[in-house]
Amino acid sequence: MSEMINNREKQTADKSERQQELKEIIKQLHDGKSIDEVKARFQKAIDKVSVNEISEMEQSLMEEEGIAVEEIQRLCSVHAEVFKGSIEDIHGDDALQTPPGHPVHTFFKENREIDKFVNFKLSLHKEQFQREQTDENKEKLIADLSKLLEIDNHYSRKENLLFPFLEKVGIFGPTKVMWGVDDKIRAFIKRARTQLTEGEWVLEDLIEQLDFIIFEVTEMIFKEENILLPMSMEKLTEDEWLKIEREGDVIGYTFIEAPEPWQPEREDLSSNEFMKDGVIQLETGILSLDQLELMMNHLPVDITFIDENDVVRYFSHGKDRIFHRTKSIIGRTVQNCHPPQSSHIVEALLEDFKSGKKDVEDFWIKFRDKYVLIRYFAVRDKDGAYKGTVEFTQNIEPIQEITGEKRLMS
Incomplete structure (x- = not known):
């Protein structure tokens, strides 16, 4: 002994x-x-x-x-x-011995396609453009960078599905570091594409940006496969990997088709574990849980609620959500649901709500083909004590187009 x-x-x-x-x-x-x-x-x-x-x-x-x-x-x-070369258990292309459909296997499969894309196609077109700045070579680069924006699916699955489970076992530092680098990669891809599209580029600066993208994307593949994913395999249970796998389709994939569902030899956990039988008696009515769920998901808005401890407790999941949400955020602090560089904004907003300085805060942004209004409301009890925050998100572009009056049914 x-x-x-x-x-x-x-x-x-x-x-x-x-x-x-x-x-x-x-x-x-x-x-x-x-x-x-x-x-x-x-x-x-x-x-x-x-x-x-x-x-x-x-x-x-x-x-x-x-x-x-x-x-x-x-x-x-x-x-x-x-x-590099000194970390134990470098597994290469074996995807850490995981079967097809397992989230780790899918991350590796995407990385093979991402690696080929940036180190062959994008690198080739960058060199062609560097030699000769023709419209044809420019359009090739614009198409490449537009395609590479699909990498957001790969990074978002990592940030919004994998990271929450790592945080539950006390791993915060590496997730924040990696999320910050992911955001830099996204920003450089968008910046380079915008400069090419709008014709406002300086060749030396543009080539430097493209070199940065190729290098950092390649380095991120190494960090995922030799640091993040081996560590995750040690820390997470099969149940947790199943939950990550079940949510993958919500966000999507990068350069690959959606994988076939992974189902180990065990009970199928694909059913909705959050739904239970019962009714809720409210001050102004009684609803079954099924009725409440259906009602919330048919509202033409997205709703998210965090409690007084900043923990995400609920989000609606209608068919046309504006921003992706996955069940892995339930029980996660809202600060860890945002990129590190924007967490200070979240903190400032919550501090204003908790102190009573504000009861509402509004933002509006252009997002893809939508004009999005994002509203935050402080939730207080009858004595005025802070009990949480509701996020209310809506595409207001169709509303802005309304003119005149409508008094008859269509």
């Missing part, structure tokens, strides 16, 4: 030393050391490092060392390069 205790203590001490070494390496990068200098120290000091330790190190740098999420994002690509 004493040997087991001693071994465990030694393993804990070794892990602590590796964690400290990892922190020092990242801090050296932060202070301007070259990649070669840091890589040499890394290879000399550490023979093997687990993906979990990298994850824990990132989170510790933010929580204990006070390094901002944005700074970790800046270093993320650099330290991924340092760790």
Whole structure:
């Protein structure tokens, strides 16, 4: 028994030393050391490092060392390069030995197509345009960048389906870092396409942006397959992977057809686990749960409710939702449902509601083919105590087109 205790203590001490070494390496990068200098120290000091330790190190740098999420994002690509070839359990194309239809298998399958697209097609068209800025070469790039925007489906499934389950087991740092990098990739794709479409580009700057897109998309594939997904396989249960798989079609896929449903040898969990028999007695009526659900989903608006602790408790799911919602957000804090760079806006709005400074806040944006009104209402009890926030989202473009009067049925 004493040997087991001693071994465990030694393993804990070794892990602590590796964690400290990892922190020092990242801090050296932060202070301007070259990649070669840091890589040499890394290879000399550490023979093997687990993906979990990298994850824990990132989170510790933010929580204990006070390094901002944005700074970790800046270093993320650099330290991924340092760790390449040194992370245990590099599985390559075997999708971590998962069967077709499993979310991990689907992520890997998409990554193969994304990799081919950016490193062959987009790279080729970039080089053609760099040599000769003809209208034909420009249109090829515009078409490529428009197609590459489908990567949003891949990233959104990761952010809105996988990340919530990782957060439930205490993993926050790596998810925030990766989401921030995803958003930078999205922004650069949109910016480059807009410049080409509107004819407001400078060749050197445009090529630099395209190189950034190709590099960061490729690096993200590495980070997902060798850090994020192996860590997720260790942390998540089969039940949780089933829930992620069942919600995948809500968001969609990138460069592949929707996979065949994955069903391990066990009870089918595809039924709606949130529906139960019963009725609700309200102040002004009595409804069955089925009636209430149908009524909420037939309203021409999207509704989301978070409680006084900022936890998402409900969203309506009509057939024409404006913004994707998946059941994995239920029980998740609303701050973690938004990209890191916009979380301060969420915090400010909630603080105004909780303090009583405001009862309502409105936003309106152009989103795809819609003109969207987003309204937030503070929910208070009869004594005025804050009990939560309702988000109310509606496409108001058809309403803006209304003129005159209508007094007869169509």
